[in-house]
Amino acid sequence: xxxxxxxxxxxxxxxxxxxxxxxxxxxxxxxxxxxxxxxxxxxxxxxxxxxxxxxxxxxxxxxxxxxxxxxxxxxxxxxxxxxxxxxxxxxxxxxxxxxxxxxxxxxxxxxxxxxxxxxxxxxxxxxxxxxxxxxxxxxxx
Amino acid sequence: xxxxxxxxxxxxxxxxxxxxxxxxxxxxxxxxxxxxxxxxxxxxxxxxxxxxxxxxxxxxxxxxxxxxxxxxxxxxxxxxxxxxxxxxxxxxxxxxxxxxxxxxxxxxxxxxxxxxxxxxxxxxxxxxxxxxxxxxxxxxxxxxxxxxxxxxxxxxxxxxxxxxxxxxxxxxxxxxxxxxxxxxxxxxxxxxxxxxxxxxxxxxxxxxxxxxxxxxxxxxxxxxxxxxxxxxxxxxxxxxxxxxxxxxxxxxxxxxxxxxxxxxxxxxxxxxxxxxxxxxxxxxxxxxxxxxxxxxxxxxxxxxxxxxxxxxxxxxxxxxxxxxxxxxxxxxxxxxxxxxxxxxxxxxxxxxxxxxxxxxxxxxxxxxxxxxxxxxxxxxxxxxxxxxxxxxxxxx
Numbered sequence: 001x002x003x004x005x006x007x008x009x010x011x012x013x014x015x016x017x018x019x020x021x022x023x024x025x026x027x028x029x030x031x032x033x034x035x036x037x038x039x040x041x042x043x044x045x046x047x048x049x050x051x052x053x054x055x056x057x058x059x060x061x062x063x064x065x066x067x068x069x070x071x072x073x074x075x076x077x078x079x080x081x082x083x084x085x086x087x088x089x090x091x092x093x094x095x096x097x098x099x100x101x102x103x104x105x106x107x108x109x110x111x112x113x114x115x116x117x118x119x120x121x122x123x124x125x126x127x128x129x130x131x132x133x134x135x136x137x138x139x140x141x
Numbered sequence: 142x143x144x145x146x147x148x149x150x151x152x153x154x155x156x157x158x159x160x161x162x163x164x165x166x167x168x169x170x171x172x173x174x175x176x177x178x179x180x181x182x183x184x185x186x187x188x189x190x191x192x193x194x195x196x197x198x199x200x201x202x203x204x205x206x207x208x209x210x211x212x213x214x215x216x217x218x219x220x221x222x223x224x225x226x227x228x229x230x231x232x233x234x235x236x237x238x239x240x241x242x243x244x245x246x247x248x249x250x251x252x253x254x255x256x257x258x259x260x261x262x263x264x265x266x267x268x269x270x271x272x273x274x275x276x277x278x279x280x281x282x283x284x285x286x287x288x289x290x291x292x293x294x295x296x297x298x299x300x301x302x303x304x305x306x307x308x309x310x311x312x313x314x315x316x317x318x319x320x321x322x323x324x325x326x327x328x329x330x331x332x333x334x335x336x337x338x339x340x341x342x343x344x345x346x347x348x349x350x351x352x353x354x355x356x357x358x359x360x361x362x363x364x365x366x367x368x369x370x371x372x373x374x375x376x377x378x379x380x381x382x383x384x385x386x387x388x389x390x391x392x393x394x395x396x397x398x399x400x401x402x403x404x405x406x407x408x409x410x411x412x413x414x415x416x417x418x419x420x421x422x423x424x425x426x427x428x429x430x431x432x433x434x435x436x437x438x439x440x441x442x443x444x445x446x447x448x449x450x451x452x453x454x455x456x457x458x459x460x461x462x463x464x465x466x467x468x469x470x471x472x473x474x475x476x477x478x479x480x481x482x483x484x485x486x487x488x489x490x491x492x493x494x495x496x497x498x499x500x501x502x503x504x505x506x507x508x509x510x511x512x513x514x515x516x517x518x519x520x521x522x523x524x525x526x527x528x529x530x531x532x533x534x535x536x537x
Contacts (some may be wrong), residue, residue: 020524034483058523
């Protein structure tokens with residue numbers, strides 16, 4: 001059996017929404033260079049809906065695939081809905097990840113949350129801070 | 142396909158296969174059986190032992206066949222350690238970048254009360270005989286230092302280290318898994334007391350290796366059983382694999398000089414080409430390195446994604462990134478030579494053999510810069526470096 005599912009390899013080989021957004025409304029960057037993966041998500045938000053999304057990722061195959069899948073899952077959706085996108089949902093959408101790669105999907109979830117938080121901060125929108133405290137235990141060394 | 146992962150394993154040679162087939166089809170008896178049919182297998186076994194001994198400049202009485210390099214490393218180190226402990230010697234010297242077969246065995250000994258001293262290998266991946274000499278104490282039981290490193294290819298001054306150990310009457314073991322068949326070995330001239338090698342690294346079969354122990358060094362059994370291997374390794378001998386390995390080693394040693402010239406030329410062309418990639422660095426010593434080893438780090442990218450994209454282009458290579466090892470840390474070898482974590486994640490190892498061609502090198506030199514540029518293009522880390530938000534760690 002191959003290390004990755006066909007879905008992971010498809011998103012890794014042909015990542016969707018790669019790049020950056022000029023004048024993004026929210027930017028989330030998580031992970032660190034020391035751990036070998038950094039994910040950066042750019043959101044364009046119109047009327048509380050993600051009208052556009054791009055990502056840049058430094059990392060392994062599953063990190064790139066998770067970023068790509070996560071951007072597909074939030075594109076065109078309202079903000080309150082994208083906050084419910086979990087790492088589990090990203091993993092399932094990719095037809096699974098090897099156990100030692102699950103943290104890549106966690107990073108994707110965190111990157112989305114960080115971008116939304118950035119948007120709220122920039123706009124001065126009040127939010128429940130507890131909603132955004134999901135440190136990736138594996139990556140904050 | 143361009144196979145550039147010969148440090149992981151090699152394609153079995155026709156010579157090895159041809160040597161093995163009769164052992165599988167004709168002389169398949171048990172080498173321990175008394176009747177003539179079994180004794181034919183015994184003859185093949187002893188013939189292989191003599192061939193291996195000749196390739197290592199060793200006495201056939203010091204050759205023990207094992208399941209591979211890891212078993213040989215385990216048995217050598219545990220034997221020497223426990224032998225030393227009987228005389229109150231519990232200090233062992235090694236280096237920070239040994240293979241895990243050595244490091245994990247040493248870890249086990251540390252838990253059992255041995256004092257393990259791991260020498261620094263510096264940025265070029267080498268330790269000097271002088272540093273070994275300074276580390277040796279009256280209670281040193283063993284010095285175990287690999288002949289050539291599996292990841293970065295640096296070759297140690299084995300004869301000089303051997304001389305230092307012999308002068309102080311300390312057992313010297315070397316893990317020669319990457320060296321055997323690729324670099325000259327003479328256990329007597331180089332004062333090597335114990336040596337490990339593995340059959341599949343020089344076009345022999347997998348699952349078979351050798352432990353050489355200088356006659357007079359008693360071995361401790363890892364596998365108890367019958368009287369095979371002079372009572373030091375139980376279990377019916379894998380005669381076909383042993384015979385195949387011996388044939389492959391004999392062939393490799395007979396062509397060592399010409400293979401070295403050929404493979405080294407390919408290696409140097411590859412190194413020169415990959416150096417042109419900005420913010421990249423060669424790992425390991427410039428000249429004192431395995432003829433087929435090319436090891437680089439590329440800043441701003443991660444090694445696993447590099448390997449996957451090279452695989453898509455038909456190139457088989459390897460990396461010391463955390464993501465390829467299944468752990469959170471990148472290769473202990475790259476960290477040992479001082480590469481920062483971030484840089485170590487972006488490593489690539491290409492290991493060539495005499496089966497590779499100039500066309501292979503050209504294909505690799507087309508693919509790697511393209512893939513590195515693509516991955517840098519989608520890397521926020523690289524972008525931050527370009528914009529000056531983060532510092533470059535490697536020179537342009």
